[in-house]
Amino acid sequence: MSESPTSPPMLTDxxxxxxxxxxxxxxxxxxxxxKQALHGINLTIPSRKVTAFIGPSGCGKSTLLRNFNRMNExxxxxxxxxxxxxxxxxxxxxxxxxxxxxxxxGMVFQKSNPFPMSIYGNIVxxxxxxxxxxxxxxxxxxxxxxxxxxxxxxxxxxxxESALSLSGGQMQRLCIARAIxxxxxxxxxxxxxxxLDPIATAKVEELIIELRKDxxxxxxxxxxxxxxxxxxxxxFFYLGSLVEYDIxxxxxxxxxxxxxxxxxxxxxG
Amino acid sequence: MxxxxxxxxxxxxxTASLDHLRGSVLMMSSLTQRNLKNSIRGxxxxxxxxxxxxxxxxxEIDLLEMQIDREGIDVMSRFQPVASDLREVIxxxxxxxxxxxxADQAVNIARRARKINEHPEVPELHFLDELVKMAVSMFDxxxxxxxxxxxxxxxxxxxxDKELDRLxxxxxxxxxxxxxxxxxxxxxxxxxxFVSRCLERIGDHAANMAEDVVxxxxxxxxRHLGK
Numbered sequence: 001m002s003e004s005p006t007s008p009p010m011l012t013d014x015x016x017x018x019x020x021x022x023x024x025x026x027x028x029x030x031x032x033x034x035k036q037a038l039h040g041i042n043l044t045i046p047s048r049k050v051t052a053f054i055g056p057s058g059c060g061k062s063t064l065l066r067n068f069n070r071m072n073e074x075x076x077x078x079x080x081x082x083x084x085x086x087x088x089x090x091x092x093x094x095x096x097x098x099x100x101x102x103x104x105x106g107m108v109f110q111k112s113n114p115f116p117m118s119i120y121g122n123i124v125x126x127x128x129x130x131x132x133x134x135x136x137x138x139x140x141x142x143x144x145x146x147x148x149x150x151x152x153x154x155x156x157x158x159x160x161e162s163a164l165s166l167s168g169g170q171m172q173r174l175c176i177a178r179a180i181x182x183x184x185x186x187x188x189x190x191x192x193x194x195x196l197d198p199i200a201t202a203k204v205e206e207l208i209i210e211l212r213k214d215x216x217x218x219x220x221x222x223x224x225x226x227x228x229x230x231x232x233x234x235x236f237f238y239l240g241s242l243v244e245y246d247i248x249x250x251x252x253x254x255x256x257x258x259x260x261x262x263x264x265x266x267x268x269g
Numbered sequence: 270m271x272x273x274x275x276x277x278x279x280x281x282x283x284t285a286s287l288d289h290l291r292g293s294v295l296m297m298s299s300l301t302q303r304n305l306k307n308s309i310r311g312x313x314x315x316x317x318x319x320x321x322x323x324x325x326x327x328x329e330i331d332l333l334e335m336q337i338d339r340e341g342i343d344v345m346s347r348f349q350p351v352a353s354d355l356r357e358v359i360x361x362x363x364x365x366x367x368x369x370x371x372a373d374q375a376v377n378i379a380r381r382a383r384k385i386n387e388h389p390e391v392p393e394l395h396f397l398d399e400l401v402k403m404a405v406s407m408f409d410x411x412x413x414x415x416x417x418x419x420x421x422x423x424x425x426x427x428x429x430d431k432e433l434d435r436l437x438x439x440x441x442x443x444x445x446x447x448x449x450x451x452x453x454x455x456x457x458x459x460x461x462x463f464v465s466r467c468l469e470r471i472g473d474h475a476a477n478m479a480e481d482v483v484x485x486x487x488x489x490x491x492r493h494l495g496k
Contacts, residue, residue: 228351252351252352253351253352253488254488265278265353265354266278266279266280267279268276268279
């Protein structure tokens with residue numbers, strides 16, 4: 001690869017107007033019991049960019065994603081070595097509260113998971129549990145988030161209907177709207193379009209491109225064309241190791257690693 | 270740095286479609302090599318039959334050019350190739366267009382040869398020998414560089430094209446001089462200049478093909494360097 005994984009790959013000021021060293025993964029190992037899932041990962045992620053994690057099943061991309069908001073700690077028997085920092089502060093620092101960390105890092109899952117309540121109720125849920133009670137503030141947040149998620153025009157007249165009445169694509173965009181309600185800095189997306197049809201996928205992809213103006217987005221995807229369409233940077237993982245990390249255009253036109261070439265051209269995986 | 274595929278695609282249809290596209294380019298190359306040689310034989314042996322064969326067979330090459338475009342579009346729409354596969358498809362389509370232009374030059378040479386054959390033979394015909402040899406070998410090597418994915422050979426062709434340009438200029442100067450000295454054979458000298466120009470254009474197309482081979486193999490764009 002063209003640069004060490006510890007450095008963002010050849011980012012110019014024009015390419016990275018945000019913070020180049022926004023997030024850092026340093027010598028990171030992760031274990032499920034005795035099984036080591038990640039091996040010595042070093043990665044620097046700039047702010048307000050879309051960074052895609054690609055690789056065959058079991059390569060560790062989702063495992064790494066779930067470490068950014070410490071979700072893996074919910075699984076018994078897991079442990080890590082190394083560090084992940086945001087703005088230079090370790091997410092494992094004793095002063096960091098996990099709940100507060102997860103408020104800064106929204107997450108969208110493979111299968112949309114709207115709560116069994118109204119559309120409105122879904123959006124304001126994270127705000128209410130954070131203590132917000134002001135009706136005007138909540139109303140404003142609902143409109144802001146639904147507009148950001150390109151869903152406002154479709155649901156503005158039925159905000160108090162059940163979220164479960166929405167289509168699959170609308171549910172996923174509702175989950176994205178809910179994820180950004182607490183104004184996180186980072187959005188983690190774990191195969192957000194794998195259950196959607198092509199039109200719904202296109203809407204979510206358009207949304208991702210729009211959201212990167214305000215958020216740093218990390219997306220795990222098995223769809224390499226999706227990675228090439230929406231991401232600025234791509235990291236290729238294989239067997240728990242980071243094989244190549246570079247500007248997406250470079251990865252998909254002229255990768256440096258033979259393994260990356262073979263994977264993205266459909267020769268294994 | 271560049272990488273090359275180390276194994277076939279998991280999707281065998283993808284590999285088969287790319288192989289078929291490559292096969293079509295090689296088929297088109299082979300027919301064009303034959304046509305070019307027929308045209309030159311018609312010129313040098315003063316035999317219109319070879320010229321007529323070359324002109325008649327050009328249609329098949331035109332059809333192959335369109336077939337290559339269709340196959341390339343088919344691969345892109347069905348398999349969405351990336352990296353080396355994408356470069357291979359793009360280069361194949363561009364190389365197909367250049368081969369078609371070489372075939373057109375072969376037809377032009379055949380037509381000029383028929384005109385030259387209407388007039389008495391002039392010894393200056395053999396001023397073309399070196400140009401013919403170089404243009405034919407450049408096209409053959411451009412095809413070989415594609416067939417063997419030989420970027421090194423392709424890079425060499427760029428330098429050889431400059432030498433062919435020089436030979437063309439030399440021949441043109443000589444023919445202009447001969448036109449002044451021997452106006453009786455002026456149409457033949459003029460046609461020899463046109464043939465020389467065709468051979469020089471074949472060198473240009475061979476160099477273009479070489480650039481596409483380098484792009485396909487090394488992911489490097491060597492066009493417009495050193496100008």
